[in-house]
Amino acid sequence: MAGSGAAAPTSERILDAAERLFAAKGFAGTSLREITASAGVNVAAVHYHFGSKEELLRAVLSRIVEPVNRERLELLGRAEGAAAPEPPSVEAVLEAFLAPDLRVIRELGERGAVITRFMGRSYTEPSDLVRGMIQEQFGELGRRFHQALCRAVPDVPPDELFWRLMAVVAVVTYMLAVPREEGLGGLLEPDDVDGTLRRMIAFLGPGIRAPAPPRGGQSASARP
């Protein structure tokens, strides 16, 4: 894991290169020849190890997403345990959801930046394949966190909380996807993961706790 020399097995070299290039240029925008050239291997090696470009993508994606989502669920379980019979706070749920994404940046250095960018991109990737895989991965995770939010904020309706959870996904996704060199300010500050986490929680927490807007068609501002 630490030795990043040239001695890595071929399939991992391919995965690393594909990860980097998919993150930078998207799936459709990256050719197998770029990947194999960057990995220092032959084009045929991809087909031998993965079978096709699509399967390679699937391999790249699960190598990233699975451990992060596992950590999310683990942190959520720990937060629920620590809160004893009470449900954990909104902030604790948010932290369990956001921290693994942010932490990966610090712990994996340059590759962490690549990974988070790749993940952010994948959520809005045009390819049906990519989004299908993301949703597959997100299904159980989403239900778990939705349920946790419902217990943390019982006075907001569940479907409203689901919408808000999606908004949380939106924020973290976008912040991960936009490269930090790029105008718009240093959105992520990879050196200050804790600060970014506090920033996100300070912004998102009040929105999740906020009372739901009144239902109904176009009634102006009637408020019971």
Add this chain to the structure above:
Amino acid sequence: MAGSGAAAPTSERILDAAERLFAAKGFAGTSLREITASAGVNVAAVHYHFGSKEELLRAVLSRIVEPVNRERLELLGRAEGAAAPEPPSVEAVLEAFLAPDLRVIRELGERGAVITRFMGRSYTEPSDLVRGMIQEQFGELGRRFHQALCRAVPDVPPDELFWRLMAVVAVVTYMLAVPREEGLGGLLEPDDVDGTLRRMIAFLGPGIRAPAPPRGGQSASARP
């Protein structure tokens, strides 16, 4: 504008088809041949009217973004005028920013859905070209709305407010980009633009007003 028959000029037919396909499959994932086949014109017509695939993209993008951003600025100006010498509320600023995006869905019907999806995608599009164009368009707009937020919430530091404005962009971008058929619930509800707008403002408003988190590396809660 209303007559959407086959009598439309070639260049507009190309723009319409390109808009639809770029939205569905991304820039790199769409070929000129798909576009021209869908538009019922010849491949060479693209080069005659636009010069290249990139220039076609630029044309598609500005046709969409420019009127929306113009309306955003106009609504902001109107809100500032209505609030007299006082600055407008956070909610008024948010509405000026969000409403044009949402309204386009209702007013343009199916094409509105296509457009919003295209816009949402473009913000995280892997292509440097696309993002460069988006940023170009966003520059002045971002400054204007940032300034408006700073006056609406003077007790939150400007850079924090800029970060939060980006979070607003993230939410609207994501909600626009995710197709509504797709699991994750009907995030946008194009039939109920007003409801969606209230929902967004109810969620985002409190986050923007929230006190900024304490600064500094890992010092707990020192606040000068």
Add this chain to the structure above:
DNA sequence: GTCTATAACGGGATAGAC
């Protein structure tokens, strides 16, 4: 202005030697 035809190239995938 719009078409046909073709150039010039790069893409993913595969067969078979080693």
Add this chain to the structure above:
DNA sequence: GTCTATCCCGTTATAGAC
């Protein structure tokens, strides 16, 4: 397992007829 060589297809772009 890994390479070379090649197939076959789709891509952007252009030249020239109409």
